[in-house]
Amino acid sequence: MDRAGRDEQTDARTQGSPGGVIERHSIDVVPDGERHGRAFSQFTLWLGANLQITAIVTGALAVVFGGDVVWSLAGLVAGNLLGGAVMALHSAQGPKLGLPQMIQSRAQFGVRGAAVPLFLVILMYIGFFASGSVLAGQATARLTHTGDTTGIIVFAVLTAVVAAIGYRVIHVVGRVASVVCALAFVFLGIRLLDRVDLGALLGDAHFSLPMFLLAMSLSASWQLAFGPYVADYSRYLPRTTSARATFWWTLSGSALGSQWSMTFGVLVAASAGERFLDDQVGYVVSLGGAGLAASLLYFVIALGKLTINVLNTYGGFISMVTGISGFRGRRTLSPRGRAAYIAVIMVAGTAMALLGKDSFLVSFKDFLLFLLTFFTPWSAINLVDYYLISRERYDIPALFDPHGRYGAWRADALIVYAVGVLAQLPFLATSFYTGPLVAPLGGADVSWIVGLAVPATLYWLLARSGRSANGTDAGMEFAAPSDEVAAASTPVDRWTLR
Numbered sequence: 001m002d003r004a005g006r007d008e009q010t011d012a013r014t015q016g017s018p019g020g021v022i023e024r025h026s027i028d029v030v031p032d033g034e035r036h037g038r039a040f041s042q043f044t045l046w047l048g049a050n051l052q053i054t055a056i057v058t059g060a061l062a063v064v065f066g067g068d069v070v071w072s073l074a075g076l077v078a079g080n081l082l083g084g085a086v087m088a089l090h091s092a093q094g095p096k097l098g099l100p101q102m103i104q105s106r107a108q109f110g111v112r113g114a115a116v117p118l119f120l121v122i123l124m125y126i127g128f129f130a131s132g133s134v135l136a137g138q139a140t141a142r143l144t145h146t147g148d149t150t151g152i153i154v155f156a157v158l159t160a161v162v163a164a165i166g167y168r169v170i171h172v173v174g175r176v177a178s179v180v181c182a183l184a185f186v187f188l189g190i191r192l193l194d195r196v197d198l199g200a201l202l203g204d205a206h207f208s209l210p211m212f213l214l215a216m217s218l219s220a221s222w223q224l225a226f227g228p229y230v231a232d233y234s235r236y237l238p239r240t241t242s243a244r245a246t247f248w249w250t251l252s253g254s255a256l257g258s259q260w261s262m263t264f265g266v267l268v269a270a271s272a273g274e275r276f277l278d279d280q281v282g283y284v285v286s287l288g289g290a291g292l293a294a295s296l297l298y299f300v301i302a303l304g305k306l307t308i309n310v311l312n313t314y315g316g317f318i319s320m321v322t323g324i325s326g327f328r329g330r331r332t333l334s335p336r337g338r339a340a341y342i343a344v345i346m347v348a349g350t351a352m353a354l355l356g357k358d359s360f361l362v363s364f365k366d367f368l369l370f371l372l373t374f375f376t377p378w379s380a381i382n383l384v385d386y387y388l389i390s391r392e393r394y395d396i397p398a399l400f401d402p403h404g405r406y407g408a409w410r411a412d413a414l415i416v417y418a419v420g421v422l423a424q425l426p427f428l429a430t431s432f433y434t435g436p437l438v439a440p441l442g443g444a445d446v447s448w449i450v451g452l453a454v455p456a457t458l459y460w461l462l463a464r465s466g467r468s469a470n471g472t473d474a475g476m477e478f479a480a481p482s483d484e485v486a487a488a489s490t491p492v493d494r495w496t497l498r
Helices: 003-014 040-050 053-064 069-091 093-097 102-109 115-144 148-165 167-195 198-203 209-224 243-272 274-278 280-286 292-328 335-389 411-427 447-467 483-487
Strands: none
Touching: 040 167, 040 243, 040 292, 053 069, 053 115, 053 209, 053 243, 053 280, 053 292, 069 093, 069 198, 069 209, 069 243, 069 335, 093 243, 102 115, 102 292, 102 335, 102 411, 115 148, 115 280, 115 292, 115 335, 115 411, 148 167, 148 292, 148 335, 167 243, 167 292, 198 243, 209 243, 209 335, 209 447, 243 274, 243 280, 274 280, 280 292, 292 335, 335 411, 335 447, 411 447
């Protein structure tokens, strides 16, 4: 072998080295030799990602739209636990497969058919990037003494830089944010309790089913929206990592962080009213005082939003690569290509943030609830296929081959997905559309429950009858990939997981 060939082979072995700072992998399998970390890393990442201002606003919405403190908190807890459990089941797939989350959708929808839910996932990431940038931009602007527009742009650029560096730095930011934001939330919680009559707030309880279900839907949608990318951040864990440990550390970090933030939001909204609605960031910071304390809290808000916005940007980048590669056939990406994809997410999200920053609260609530319509059917299909049909066994090379086991398009899964979306419409309640069955239910929105149950049941029945979306008989053992496919794959991509 000549020197150029040896250098290329050496670079291929070392480009994803665990010791490297800049990530090289995108949608390809993470080799065993490059796996690192412990399941506990999922706790710190998701705790840090949820101790942030947008989660506070999400909790506040339960009160803003008519709920009381007690039943809003109960609904938020129920939604965080139920939605968080679904999200954590996706996280447990990461160490087993070593793949980003949405690549797995090819086993259900086909190598190219997966682009259908992927398109909607990308819109979700851009929307979350935008909503996060609005609030973080306000904090950045006040920290740097500039305008909101400048703050949004500065924050967006910083987010893109961290996302471009990749997985290792993302987890470092998560660990730092989990500690810094937790300390800040303890401080703010003490200051808030000094200002409010907690007994009066808890004593004014009046159960309303629609408001309870609204609170539950808000927190469930918050958790379920992590589903399409949660395994992106567990895929570098060693293959021997316990799925149970990954599940519980992810659930506990995400549910604890989000409930902590949302509880704070409920109490703030119930006690501050219009003062909070007029300036969410400013009011939260005012609880801590002025001067240096205010500057530190603006920094904490920006740090918390940086964590989650980096996840959204990175997830959007991975999803775009996944969707496009299904048609182009490439699974590796140059640093320049990586930067280009991330730049697209940043520019689109920033533009949306600048356009929607003046009507944030109502737009964000509708955005959260509408997301459920499209992502609960995907989540139901993915989990049923992975845990009940394929039983955690996927033919990895076939996920990249439109002529392989999973095919290019899986019409049955796409039809089930469409049915799952349509089945929710009669139960959906937003400001721009209300289904005909919402009024008989007292105004309650239960669309997300329908969106989980209907496609899960239909997909399971089709798969068990021998017509599953992955084109195999239920319970079939996956054979090793053909020599032709294996020869076209890198050594790590030849594995068939059993």
